[in-house]
Amino acid sequence: MNRLLPLLALGVGCAQPTPPRGIILVSIDTLRADHTTPYGASAGATPTLARLASEGTLFERTYAQSNETLFSHASLFTSQLPSDLGPVDYDLTIPDGTPTLASTLRDAGWKTGGVVAGGHLARVFGLDDGFDQYVEGRRWGSFQETEPMASRWLADVAEGDDPFFLFLHSYDCHAPYTKPHVFGRMATPGYDGVMLDRVHDSITYEKILDGAFYPDLPLSQLENSKGTRILTPQVHAQLAEHARQPDSKRITLSDTDLQFMKGMYASGVLYADLWLQVLLDDLEARNMLDTTTIVLVSDHGEGLLDHGYFNHRDSLHDAATQVPFIVWRPDSKKAVRQREVTRLLDVAPTILGLAGIQPPESMQGVDLTGCLDGGTCGTPGTAYSEGVLEQISVTDGTFRLTVTGAPAHTAAMDARIEKPAPAFAHLWDAGGAPGSEKPLSVLELDDTLLQRLTRGALDARSAGGTP
């Protein structure tokens, strides 16, 4: 029996929309929402994303549950907080038996394929669970490598009639910003300054603080349980200390230098967008575009010096956590913009909702299919995030509370959230553009707002059923 038939029958019985033949979840790693056209960047920044948004549902205020690839994708796949899967460190592995988006779809008869660009999406972290095929490109790779592999997988599934789910990922926007290798400076032609060749080395980005480059910052690495050497996560604190030393070598970066670095990021964003167009062309050429739903997200943003640092690990501000989230359905070409605060936690239940499948109880997110055409989504109204540097944050889309100084999964962090104090808790007015957040005093904060934020954080933390 065709596996689609029961789903179709279920859909008719519940007056639900007919599930699409295929669903593709695209994750463009390190893509800041505000650097894409539909979220306010120029028309030429991401024309393909603009097209998807003009024919689909765009969630204006979506926040990732972490600012790092591994934890954010683990959360995306399971619809659980990173700390519900284990301590938020680089040894995290999705525990065996945890229902994932892919495993739930596969159990319902969908063909599942994942094509990822390695790095922290390597199968050693358990992210491959539930995929019939999970193909890794070379580490920190580009769509140039993963999209053709995905295209071959799509060609295979096109020959049958089973429903399919594809997860496609790339690091085109991730440091070092040199993925568009042949033409790499489309956004910054002609630059010849001090960062020209240094931009090739991801270590460079770790040595920039508040517009200055510290070439002699001593660095150290550690080896995680998977045998991967990684930079010591606390490098940001080492950099801050190094910058305070009067004898540290310091190269002040000019506006031109910084524009070059940010322009290189923009080139990576544009390059990723070009490949997204290639994916759409592929689907069209295979007559699959009319039956495939595309969900586009990113796992986190990028600091770009908005809060002192270049990369995304150091803060949980909007720059690092506000991400694009667009749902494009072939049978609904209406542009809808949702203002409600949503989370990457909501992506898996929504995809399952589109597929006509009940999300497993372990999934903490909300199925947003009911608000794709407008109306209310029923989300909690706050989004909670966790970082690897003993940091958590919660936002209602206007204000943001960050709490630091204890590992995210511990009772000590609960205590700090319950009684925020200026020594470790900070409040920000985050109602403007990313990077324009204004610090507020926790002590002067309106009790109602503080309670709403802390309650949002504590509710999110307890949703995983922690003993």
Add this chain to the structure above:
Amino acid sequence: MNPRLLLAVVAIGCQPKLEHPEVARALMARADLDGSGGVDPEEFQKVSLPRQGFAPYDTNHDRILDLAELEQAFLNTNPADFQDEGRRAVHEKYGHPFGRPGGHTKGKRPPRGKHPRGKGPPPEGPR
């Protein structure tokens, strides 16, 4: 059959094809600043990273990169190789960030205990 001809046919048959020439075309459109249909060295210098010299891509040595040459450039350059090459060049010029190629200072990992869901050590007690 003429063996030379046979070899030529085999060579053509084995030549890898760019699966998505539209990407090369899109980039060509952005780099061809004067709209001449090709990219000259000046245009290339303005939009390309300097380490990627013009000459290796200009296979017919006419000082113009045409679309076929650009497609070939994509075929011959893996992004991961490009990154590795760039990083190595930076390390050669400015020194290795960890002191020596391939070397590193190992940080000490904290001891790992049992997490309520099977993972790691809650240093201050699980929540």
